[in-house]
Amino acid sequence: MKMMTFFIVGLLVHVVFFLSIFDIYFTSPLVHGMTPQRVSLPPPAKRLVLFVADGLRADSLFKPDDNGTVRTPYLRSIIEEAGTWGVSHTHVPTESRPGHVALIAGFYEDVSAVAKGWKENPVEFDSVFNESRHTWCWGSPDILPMFAKGASGDHVYTHTYPPEREDFASNDASRLDTWVFDEVKAFFSAAKNNETLLNQLHEEQNVLFLHLLGIDTNGHAHRPMSNEYLENIGLVDKGVAEIVTVMDGFFGHDGKTAYVFTSDHGMTNWGSHGAGHPSETLTPLVAWGAGVQTAQRAISQKYDDFYLKEWGLETYRRVDVNQADIAPLMSSLLGVPFPLNSVGILPLNYLNNSQHFKAESMFANAIQILEQFKVKMAQKKETTIPLLFTPYQPLTESKQMDFVRHASELIKRRQFDKAIPYCEGLIAQAMQGLSYYHTYDRLFLGSSVVLGFIGWTSYVVLFILKTHAGLRKPPTYTHMVAERSLAWTFLCLGLFVALFLAVQSSPWTYYIYCLLPVPVWYAVVKEYETVGGLIRSIPSLPLSQCFGYFLLVMFGIELLVVSFFYRGMLTLGLILLALWPVFSGLYNKAKFRSVTWMLSCLCLALFPLLPVVGRDPNVNYVICAGLLTLLMSSSYLWWSWKRSPVIRDRWLFISQIMQVMLCAYILTSTHISLQLKQGLPLFNQLISWITLASSFFVPLLSSTRLFHRLLSILLSLVCVYLLLSTGYEALFPPVLSWLMFAWISIEQEAMNTRGRTNRTELSGVDFAENIDITNIRQLKLDDIRRSYFFVFFIITAFFGCGNIASINSFDPASVYCFLTVFNPFIMGGLLMWKVLIPFVIVMCTFESIRVSTRLSSRSLFLVVLVISDLMALHFFFLVKDYGSWLDIGTSISHYVIVMSMTIFLMVLSIMTHILTSKRILFGQNRKMHLR
Incomplete structure (x- = not known):
């Protein structure tokens, strides 16, 4: 089989394996065709106001400052006197889109749907807004349109500010919230002179949604402990109080308005969200007004965590909910049908109503979830051979009818205290049944x-x-x-x-x-x-040697698997790799190269021990990284100068070194400008984008000699990496590159000590030369070690400065040299390239080793493929669909990462080949062969 054919087949096979995880674990939970369920009794509220303070942590709202002063006096008074409060527990991933979907539609959007679209709905779903008579929304253009486009009819009205306002470099991001409050007040003022709007506002089942993005933006830009973030919380509290006053006055204090204040997700101390840290998953919930239970004193609390005492709320009853429970709460207060796809459970402790109303509401909630179960069961029954179909035994068709009939009888006999827990039991069974049929195949x-x-x-x-x-x-x-x-x-x-x-x-x-x-x-x-x-x-085989290699490789694979959970295992692995020259006998034959290898391994081993998230930006590390790169490249330039390199390459290296210094200056300048709230300088932005664009072709101008080309590639990649760095991670590529150069050198020495008589100087190796096929050797056992080293360094390149939490956590500070206006796709693309830069460095090194050791790329790559596939198969068995959402998401992420790595390696191998062996020549230099 030719290499290209094998490559294409292998790529297709791995794409299938990769995509299979989405059909197995990431299928949409949504079904259609259910009957809407509502409570027949009159609802307590005619209208509901939903405040969502984007990015607000629970402790930031509830906890007093160091002086004991409450920063949200209005909401604090609601908690102590007029409403019910608690913590809303979000699910992973803690991103804005899935958080708002859970709040307003009542279900947790699957990760594949998050990836398919940000502003538009990848799947159609029902929501409280859709079930309302009218909904008016104010806020971000990234969130509001998806609920308006998903609504049937034309009754969801959105008022958004221009996307340019979402600027992380803004002098004061709280103006986003001020804009919302001002627009709402202007809206009610204008409504007094607009008869049509006035009549609509006085109708029942209306929703007003205020999306407040300022806290999130200030958290990303300045961190949640900053004055900007904390002062923004006070501004929101004041704005909420003003809106309540305006609305109560507009509706004549009729007592028919319910208010819900919450957040879509929290934020870590370092200004990111997307993973499962408690600071991201614990969000505040405060409800008051029509139909909501007023403040209740509590002698003892159900929750014994340390937060209550820290917040000074231990004497006020706390009622925690899952984030999806807020959707049925709002539906019950308004009297609209529960969202059809909701999996939320109505939190009865938030309701101030009769037991009859609560029982009817729980019954409607149970039937609404049971309707989803019925549709799921019918779909699976239709697509399964009757002989092979295994129904969910606790909820067969006869048992469903028994459940519904018994619950109805309990309510008719007014045995509400029995009906409510019975309905809760039906909900639990229906939820388990939904999971059963959702995972049936x-x-x-x-x-x-x-x-x-x-x-x-x-x-x-x-x-x-x-x-x-x-x-x-x-x-x-x-x-x-x-x-x-x-x-x-x-x-x-x-x-x-x-x-x-x-x-x-x-x-x-x-x-x-x-x-x-x-x-x-x-x-x-x-x-x-x-x-x-x-x-x-x-x-006839050397069984002991083969068995020893097999055990070492299997141990190495297990070490890599464990490193996905504990990054410190990479440190252990690097220490063991540092000792390789000693155990292999290379130390006695090449002491300088062995010492260089050992030192570079030990230096790189420090990175997995450093914190991956939670660090404050520190441009001093970035400057040190630039100086380290400058030192390494200058040393090589001085060494090669004595060997009389071609003038053109010399000046190319000098210009690239100057570019490294310029990029370090650009990052420092940008950081200072943003600290002074002067925005992103246009010059800095232009230089950053030019550097990114040029990094793909500048290395192609250099000589294809091994060290010449590798150094040019390194300088180009480091320039971009510096611009995308905020702290010590900027030191990672230079140290990694040092180890990679040491690896190339010591592998050449290993080949020379294995009996090769035609010693090849590394300085004479040319990526572009046509290797004599008769010179290409067969695979040896030592090549299995080389392939494992490559896989190990690829994993180290990925996790050396990060882990699953840091990769999931979106920190826009890394891209501030390129843009500060919120754009998830461009920002995500830049961060993805930052992740891939160490990959490219390792890939280019592996290509160098292949060329210098005269081994075909197919042979080495096949061994790498086997090792990575064994890891992927390992993670496939570790995928789980139980436990916390963080555990589930992490296990799936591991498999996706390994499979993505395998596919990326196939694609990057082509890119690496171009990057190392191709050259751009101009004019008369077209025939020049550099030495």
């Missing part, structure tokens, strides 16, 4: 993917053995007959699988996952003679 699909995974890995191993172990034999007539029989057998098997899926009306993606193992295993079984040859050659 998970075992079947997972088994198919694992079968394909094992088959693919087995085929790659056999392909390596067949190519490099001398097991390739010419086909015989008997072999061809047997192969033809195998082809017919597997063809019939594939037709049977396809027929089985067709009978069940399975989605088209199921055909891919279930049919993929068929050709893969056919390719494996077809190599039965290779397996036989391997078995026959066992007596």
Whole structure:
């Protein structure tokens, strides 16, 4: 099989394995066709006002300052006198979009839906806004439109400010909230002279939504402990009090307005959100007004955490909820149907109403969730062969009718105290049933993917053995007959699988996952003679050496797997790698190179021990990184100067070194400008974007000599990395590059000590030269170690300065040299490139080792593929759908990261080949061959 064909097939196979996780774990929970459920009794409120303070932490609202002064006197008075309060527990990922969906629609949006769209709905869903008579919204253009576009009819009206206002470099981001409050006050003032609007406002079942983004923006820009963030909270408290006064006056103090104040997510001390830290998942909830229970004194609290005493609220009853519970709470207060896709449970302790109303509300809540269960069950029953269908036993059709009938009878007999817990039990059963049918096909699909995974890995191993172990034999007539029989057998098997899926009306993606193992295993079984040859050659193999390598590689893979959970394992791994020259005997033959390797390993080993998040920006580290890069590159430039390099390369290096100094200055200048609240200087922004664009082609101007090209690539990448750094992580690429140069050097020495007589100087290695195919050697056991080193350094490049939490946490401070106006896609793209830069450094190094050791790229890459696939298979079994949302999200993230890494390595290998071996020549220099 040609390399390109193998590459394409391998890429497609891994894309299928990667996408399978979304069909298995990230399928949308939404179903359609349910009947709306509402309470027949009159609701307590005619209108509801929802305040969402974006990015507000629970402790930031409830906790007094150091002097004991409450920064939110109005909301504090509500908690102590007029309303009910608690903590709303959000789910991971703690991003604005899923937080608002949970608040207003009552379900937790799956991660794939978050990735498909930010402002628009990737799936249609019902919401409190959609069920209302009229909804008026004020706030961010990133949040409001998705609820307006998802509503049926034309009754959700949005008022948004221009996107340019969402500027992290703004002098005062609290003006976003001031704009909302001013617009609302102007709206009510104008409504007095607009008869149509006046009539609409006095109708029932109206919602007014105030999205307050200033706190979130100030938190990102200045951190949650800053004066800007804390003063913004006080401004919001004052604004809420003013809006309540305006509305009460407008509606004549009729007592028919309910108020809900909450947040979509919190924020870490370092100004990010997206993971599962308590500062991100604990948000405030305060409700008051029509139908809401007034403040209740509590002798003892259900919650025994330390927050109550710290907040000074231990004597006021605290009622915690899940974030999705707020949607049914608002529906109950307004008397509108519960959102059809809601999985929230009505928090009865927030209601100030009769037991009859509470029982009817819980019954409607239970039936609404049961309706989703019925649709899920019907869908699964229709697409499953009757003989194979296994219903959810606690809620069979007869048991459903018994549940509903008994609950109705309890309410009719006015046994409300029994009806309420009975309905809660029905909700619990229906929720478990929803999960059961939602994951009904998970075992079947997972088994198919694992079968394909094992088959693919087995085929790659056999392909390596067949190519490099001398097991390739010419086909015989008997072999061809047997192969033809195998082809017919597997063809019939594939037709049977396809027929089985067709009978069940399975989605088209199921055909891919279930049919993929068929050709893969056919390719494996077809190599039965290779397996036989391997078995026959066992007596002649160095079994002890092979077994030792096998144990070391398996130990190394387990170490990498554990490092996904505990980054400190990378430090242990780097310490063990530092000792490799001693155990291999290289130290006695190449002491200088061995010492350089050891020192660089130990220096890099410090990074996994450093905190990945929670650090304040410190441009001094970035300046040190620039100086370190300057020192390394100047040393090489001085060394190569004595060897009389071509003048053009010398000046190219000098210009790149000056660019590193310029980028360090740009970052420092930007940081100072933002601290002084003078915004992002236009010159700095232009230089940053020019640096980013030029980094892709400037290395192509340099010589293709190994160290010349690697140094040029390093300087270009470090320039961009400096602009995207905020602290010590800027030191990571220079230190990593030092280790990579040491790796190239010591690998060359390892090759020379293994019996190669034609010693090749590294300075003479050219990426662009055509390697004589007769000079390309076969794989050796030592190449397994090289491949493992590569995988280890790839994982280190990924987790050296980060972990799952830091990758999920979105910190816009890293991109302030490029833009400060909120744009999630551009910012996300820049941060992704920052993550990939260490990858590229390691990839270029691996390409250098391949060229310098005269090994084909296919051979090394196949070994790397086996190691990474074994890791991916390991993580596939570690994926779980139980426990906390952080545990679930982390386990899935691990698999996605490893699979993405494998696919990225395939794609980056092409990019690396271009980056190292291609060159841009101009005019007469086109025929120049640099030495």
